[in-house]
Structure formats: C-alpha cells, structure tokens
Amino acid sequence: MSTPLGDFIRAKRDSIQPESFGLPARDRRRSPGLRRSDLATRAGISVEYLTRIEQGRDRNPSSAILIALADALSLDPTERNHLRYLAKITGGECARRQPPAPPNRHVRATVRETLRLLEPGIAFVTNRLGDVLAYTSGFELVMRGTGLLDTGTPNLTRYVFTDPRARTLFPDWDQVADERAFDLWLGPSVETSEWFTAELAPVAGQEFTRRLNRHLPPPRVPLRLHHPGGEELRWRRETLELPSSDAQELVVLLPADEATTQAVERLRRRSRGVLRAIG
Structure with a gap:
C-alpha cells in the first residue's frame, strides 16, 4: 500500500x-x-x-x-x-484516529481586528482546505461578481474545481488548481483533509482527483485575475500563518504592477464594500 x-x-x-x-x-x-x-x-x-x-x-x-x-x-x-x-x-497512519470532521471555522476577534487595520487592502483569512472565513472590503470588491462569495460558506478549492466561472477568473487556472490540491496535504489536519477530499472528489471530477497523487509543490508565482468588470489584475501574495491551534492563515494580495493599482482604484470608485466575517 x-x-x-x-x-x-x-x-x-x-x-x-x-x-x-x-x-x-x-x-x-x-x-x-x-x-x-x-x-x-x-x-x-x-x-x-x-x-x-x-x-x-x-x-x-x-x-x-x-x-x-x-x-x-x-x-x-x-x-x-x-x-x-x-x-x-x-x-502515524497506522495509529487510531478520530473520525474525520470539518475544521474549526471560528476567527478570533484579534484576527478580525487585524483585517480591519488592513483596510482598504485586499486580504482574507483562510485555511488549507480553502475556506474563506473572513475578508476585507477590498477582497469583497475584487471578488464581487465572480461567484466565490455567493454562498454562506465560500471555499476557494471547491470554487476552483466546480464553478465554471473560475476558469475565466483565473487565466492560469491549472496553476491555481495545482496549488489548491497541494494545500490539502498541508492541513489543517490529516483528518479534516480526508473529510474534505471525500466530500469534494465526487463533484470535482478528474481534474481534482488526478492532482491528489502528484505530491510536488507547485511553484509560487504572481496570481492573475480577470475581473468580471474587465480589469486584468496581477497580485503578489503574502501569507502569514496563524497559531497552529487556529489552523488558519492570513493572506494579503499586493498589486504586482502599477496597472493593477490603477485598476483597483477604478473598481473602488465604482463600488463600496464592508468587512465581513463568516462564521
């Protein structure tokens, strides 16, 4: 085996x-x-x-x-x-484990306050499964109309593999899909990763399952987004690991070029958002 x-x-x-x-x-x-x-x-x-x-x-x-x-x-x-x-x-695979279960979705008050301090930047709290747990108004602004935030419990991994709009949003869809599948190896725990994989595999299809056995860390490159409003956005990503008891991370998206900075300003002039924390 x-x-x-x-x-x-x-x-x-x-x-x-x-x-x-x-x-x-x-x-x-x-x-x-x-x-x-x-x-x-x-x-x-x-x-x-x-x-x-x-x-x-x-x-x-x-x-x-x-x-x-x-x-x-x-x-x-x-x-x-x-x-x-x-x-x-x-x-540890041979050891007895607790039944797989969803990860904790609670975001500590101090983390939510950190997000507020990052306004009007583009930042969100997630875990290795891809759950989007809290985010700034800037993140909501960039993701509005993409379908990612349409549900009460948005999940980036599920969105990438099951929502056709993801292939338009991410011009480098294969790169993003590789990253999402690989992150399942990194937590938040073996049990929750197995739970999530078992839930997602039947609906995500071969594009998901064939990546589960690849096991090679994909290269980290700038993230490109094709916004529904027609803007082309390029981001550098800064990821900050929160304490292991949280099994969460804070991701900040920084404009990778002046064109992206200007595009975000145009989006802000056309729309306004507020910070939301998803329980």
Missing part, C-alpha cells in the same frame, strides 16, 4: 532528468526520470530499502535517511519541509 511519503519520493524521482545530475540520458523506451538505483546510490542507502519506502512497507525512516533523500533529490526548502510533513503523517 502506498503512503504519502512514498508517493512524493517516487513522483519527485520521476520528475528529475538524469542528465541534470550528470548521469547518462535514459533510453526513451524506459520510464522517465531518475532510476531507483541512481537515487539509492546518491542517498547512500540500498535499493531494497528505498523500494520499501516508496512502496509503503517502511513507514518510519530516520531523520538521517530523510536528510539523505532530500540531498539526493536536491529538494529546495519548501520541498524539504513537505518531505518532513509527509514523513510525520505517514508514520
């Missing part, structure tokens, strides 16, 4: 061109990527042991092994953090 850790290592290995590590190019008739024997040699472990990890027969590799694999795969800091996270949840 495969595990999140084994799936990630195998997916990362398959994504590496051997020549990038100074190894001979592979025969085109073979599967792409780095051979298991090559990775085992680079990590200083046996092929048999690497096979057990990838196939889920060894669920508790030591920290030294994880570091060796991270070095052998030339993982960047984000990927190394993800590797440690997957090792943690893989090692």
Whole structure:
C-alpha cells in the first residue's frame, strides 16, 4: 500500500532528468526520470530499502535517511519541509484516529481586528482546505461578481474545481488548481483533509482527483485575475500563518504592477464594500 511519503519520493524521482545530475540520458523506451538505483546510490542507502519506502512497507525512516533523500533529490526548502510533513503523517497512519470532521471555522476577534487595520487592502483569512472565513472590503470588491462569495460558506478549492466561472477568473487556472490540491496535504489536519477530499472528489471530477497523487509543490508565482468588470489584475501574495491551534492563515494580495493599482482604484470608485466575517 502506498503512503504519502512514498508517493512524493517516487513522483519527485520521476520528475528529475538524469542528465541534470550528470548521469547518462535514459533510453526513451524506459520510464522517465531518475532510476531507483541512481537515487539509492546518491542517498547512500540500498535499493531494497528505498523500494520499501516508496512502496509503503517502511513507514518510519530516520531523520538521517530523510536528510539523505532530500540531498539526493536536491529538494529546495519548501520541498524539504513537505518531505518532513509527509514523513510525520505517514508514520502515524497506522495509529487510531478520530473520525474525520470539518475544521474549526471560528476567527478570533484579534484576527478580525487585524483585517480591519488592513483596510482598504485586499486580504482574507483562510485555511488549507480553502475556506474563506473572513475578508476585507477590498477582497469583497475584487471578488464581487465572480461567484466565490455567493454562498454562506465560500471555499476557494471547491470554487476552483466546480464553478465554471473560475476558469475565466483565473487565466492560469491549472496553476491555481495545482496549488489548491497541494494545500490539502498541508492541513489543517490529516483528518479534516480526508473529510474534505471525500466530500469534494465526487463533484470535482478528474481534474481534482488526478492532482491528489502528484505530491510536488507547485511553484509560487504572481496570481492573475480577470475581473468580471474587465480589469486584468496581477497580485503578489503574502501569507502569514496563524497559531497552529487556529489552523488558519492570513493572506494579503499586493498589486504586482502599477496597472493593477490603477485598476483597483477604478473598481473602488465604482463600488463600496464592508468587512465581513463568516462564521
């Protein structure tokens, strides 16, 4: 039975061109990527042991092994953090867990006050499932008419995969979809991620399910939006993790260019909004 850790290592290995590590190019008739024997040699472990990890027969590799694999795969800091996270949840998969349940949707008063201080900026509170829990009037202004905020419990992940309007709003839809699927690995907990995935998969279809086993952190690039009012917006994103007990994060969207700044000013002149917190 495969595990999140084994799936990630195998997916990362398959994504590496051997020549990038100074190894001979592979025969085109073979599967792409780095051979298991090559990775085992680079990590200083046996092929048999690497096979057990990838196939889920060894669920508790030591920290030294994880570091060796991270070095052998030339993982960047984000990927190394993800590797440690997957090792943690893989090692605990055999333990008894509480039944999956929705995450806490309460936003603390101090966080709501922080949003008020960010007015009239574009900011919102979310979690790794994509729940939009609270937001500034600037965020409401930018998202008005997109369909994201039409429900009482808006969720960005569900919107991306089930609302046809998302493909118009996000010109780089594939990039956004990769980000949303990947974030499910990061919480707010294994149980709630499983609960959300089970709920969403039947309605989201193959575009969602085929991304669940990809396990490779997508690159973080500027976010592009095509506003229903005809404005083209480009954003830099700053994400601030809230305490782990909240399992939430504060996301601030900053204009990536002068054209976006001017476009937002035009939107503000045509419309006004207020801060809302969604319970």
